[in-house]
Amino acid sequence: MRLALDVSQGSLAKQGEEICGDSLEIVRKNDEMMVVLSDGLGSGVKAGILSTMTVKMAAKLLSRGLPLEETVETINKTLPICKVRGLAYATLNILYINEKNEVRFIQDDAPPLILIKHRSKQAIILEGQKNIIGGKEMSDYQFGIDEGDILIIVSDGVPHAGVGAILELGWGMQGLMKYVQKQLPSLDEPEEWVEEILEVTRILYSEEPGDDATVVAIRARKPRSLMLVSGPPKDQAKDEKLCKTFQSFEGRKVICGGATANMVAKKLQRNLETELEYSDPSVPPTAKMEGVNLVTEGILTINKAIERLKGVLGGENLKPKDDGATLLAKELIQSEEIFLHIGTAINPAHKALAPAITYPDRIQAFGELVHLLERLGKKVEIQWY
Amino acid sequence: MIYLEICLGTACHLMGSEEIFSSIEKLPPSVREKITVRGMHCLNACDQGPNVRINGKVYHRMTPEKLIEVIEEIGGEADA
Numbered sequence: 001m002r003l004a005l006d007v008s009q010g011s012l013a014k015q016g017e018e019i020c021g022d023s024l025e026i027v028r029k030n031d032e033m034m035v036v037l038s039d040g041l042g043s044g045v046k047a048g049i050l051s052t053m054t055v056k057m058a059a060k061l062l063s064r065g066l067p068l069e070e071t072v073e074t075i076n077k078t079l080p081i082c083k084v085r086g087l088a089y090a091t092l093n094i095l096y097i098n099e100k101n102e103v104r105f106i107q108d109d110a111p112p113l114i115l116i117k118h119r120s121k122q123a124i125i126l127e128g129q130k131n132i133i134g135g136k137e138m139s140d141y142q143f144g145i146d147e148g149d150i151l152i153i154v155s156d157g158v159p160h161a162g163v164g165a166i167l168e169l170g171w172g173m174q175g176l177m178k179y180v181q182k183q184l185p186s187l188d189e190p191e192e193w194v195e196e197i198l199e200v201t202r203i204l205y206s207e208e209p210g211d212d213a214t215v216v217a218i219r220a221r222k223p224r225s226l227m228l229v230s231g232p233p234k235d236q237a238k239d240e241k242l243c244k245t246f247q248s249f250e251g252r253k254v255i256c257g258g259a260t261a262n263m264v265a266k267k268l269q270r271n272l273e274t275e276l277e278y279s280d281p282s283v284p285p286t287a288k289m290e291g292v293n294l295v296t297e298g299i300l301t302i303n304k305a306i307e308r309l310k311g312v313l314g315g316e317n318l319k320p321k322d323d324g325a326t327l328l329a330k331e332l333i334q335s336e337e338i339f340l341h342i343g344t345a346i347n348p349a350h351k352a353l354a355p356a357i358t359y360p361d362r363i364q365a366f367g368e369l370v371h372l373l374e375r376l377g378k379k380v381e382i383q384w385y
Numbered sequence: 386m387i388y389l390e391i392c393l394g395t396a397c398h399l400m401g402s403e404e405i406f407s408s409i410e411k412l413p414p415s416v417r418e419k420i421t422v423r424g425m426h427c428l429n430a431c432d433q434g435p436n437v438r439i440n441g442k443v444y445h446r447m448t449p450e451k452l453i454e455v456i457e458e459i460g461g462e463a464d465a
Contacts, residue, residue, distance in 0.1 A: 258393070258394040258395065258426030259394075259426070261426055272426065274423065274424030274426055275424060276391075276406060278406065278407075281403050284394075284398040284403075285393055285424055287424070287426065297394065298395055299395060300395055300398065300399070350396060350431060
C-alpha cells in the first residue's frame with residue numbers, strides 16, 4: 001500500500017539575523033515526494049539567498065522529472081565554491097520517497113537522518129553509504145518506511161545547540177537522540193516533533209541561536225478519503241439523497257455550515273451540539289455530531305481555511321490552534337482523496353441582508369479551494385447540488 | 386435558572402454573536418452561575434441577528450447591553 005506523507009518544518013535564525021540561512025522546498029509529483037534542504041554557508045541574507053537558490057533550482061529540476069542523481073550532479077556543478085574555504089556556498093540534501101514507500105536520501109555534509117519506527121517505538125540514527133554522486137562524495141541512504149514511521153531531518157544548527165554555552169560541545173546527535181527517545185511516548189504529530197526539537201534547541205542556545213537551525217519531520221500514514229458537505233441542495237428533494245450519500249461514505253466526514261448541519265441532523269436523526277469555545281474570535285465555534293469528524297460554520301470558516309492552506313503552500317506550518325478553520329485545513333491536508341458535495345441553495349435571509357453584509361461567494365470559494373487542494377497534490381472531486 | 390441559547394450561524398456571527406457570548410463571561414459570578422449557555426446553529430431569523438433564545442423565548446437584534454437587561458429582568462422575576 002502506498003503511504004501518505006505529512007510534512008512539517010520549522011527554523012530558527014542565528015541571533016542577530018533577520019532570516020534563516022537554511023531553505024527547504026517540497027516537491028510532490030504523482031505518487032512521489034521530494035524534500036530538498038540546503039544550508040547556506042555562513043548566515044543571514046547571503047546564506048539565505050544561496051540556499052534558496054539551491055533548493056529552488058533542485059526543486060524545479062525534480063518537478064520537471066530530472067532523475068535524482070542528475071539533479072544532484074547539475075546542482076553540484078552549478079554551485080559556486082568559496083575560494084577561501086574551498087567549500088560550496090550551500091549544501092544540497094534531497095530526500096526522495098516513492099510510491100513503494102522506498103526512501104533515498106542523498107546528503108551533503110549534514111547531520112545523519114533519524115528514523116522513528118512506529119512498530120518498535122525505537123528511534124535510530126541511520127548511516128548513509130559514502131558514494132560519489134555528481135562528482136562529489138555524498139552520503140547515500142536507501143531504506144523503506146512503514147505506516148506510522150517518522151523521519152526527522154535536522155540541519156547542523158540543531159546538534160550544535162549549546163556549544164560553548166550550556167554544554168561545552170553542544171548536545172550533539174547523541175543528546176538529540178536521547179531527547180527523541182524520551183519524547184517518543186508523548187509525541188506523534190510531525191508538527192509537535194518540529195516544535196519540540198526547535199524549542200529545546202532554542203533553550204540550549206540560551207535563546208540566542210549561534211547558528212541557523214532547521215527541523216523537518218515526515219510521517220508516513222495510511223491514505224485517507226474525506227467527504228465534505230456544505231450548503232443544502234437548491235432542490236429540497238435532493239436533501240435525502242445527499243444525507244444518505246454522506247451517511248454511507250467510508251472515510252472522514254466533514255460538514256461546513258449551520259443549515260447543512262441542521263439538515264443532516266434532522267434527516268439522520270442525530271444530535272447536534274454546538275461548542276462555545278472561541279479559539280479565534282473571527283472563526284465561529286465548531287459543533288459535534290455523532291459519526292461526523294468535524295462540523296463547522298460555513299462560508300466564513302471555509303474562507304479562513306483557504307487562508308490557512310495558502311500559508312501551508314507558502315511553507316508555513318498550521319498553527320497548533322483548534323478553531324474551525326484550522327481544524328478544517330488539517331482535515332483537508334491529511335486526506336488524499338477529497339469529495340466535495342456542495343449545495344447551492346441560497347439562504348433567503350442572507351439575501352435580505354446583502355446590502356448590509358457582504359457574504360463571500362460560495363461557488364468562488366470552493367473554486368479556489370479545489371485549486372489549492374490540487375496544488376497540494378490532492379485528488380479532488382466536486383459535485384454540485 | 387436562566388437557559389440561554391446563542392445562535393452562532395454565519396449571519397449572527399457577522400452581526401456580533403461572539404460579543405454576546407463574551408459579555409456573558411464578564412458577568413459577576415453570582416449572576417453568571419445562574420445562566421446555562423449553549424450555542425446553536427440558526428433560529429431561522431438570520432436577517433434579525435444576532436439572535437438568542439432565553440428560556441424558550443427568541444430575542445432578535447441582541448446586544449450585550451440588551452442581554453444584561455433581559456437577564457436582570459428574568460433574574461428579578463425568578464427571585465420574586
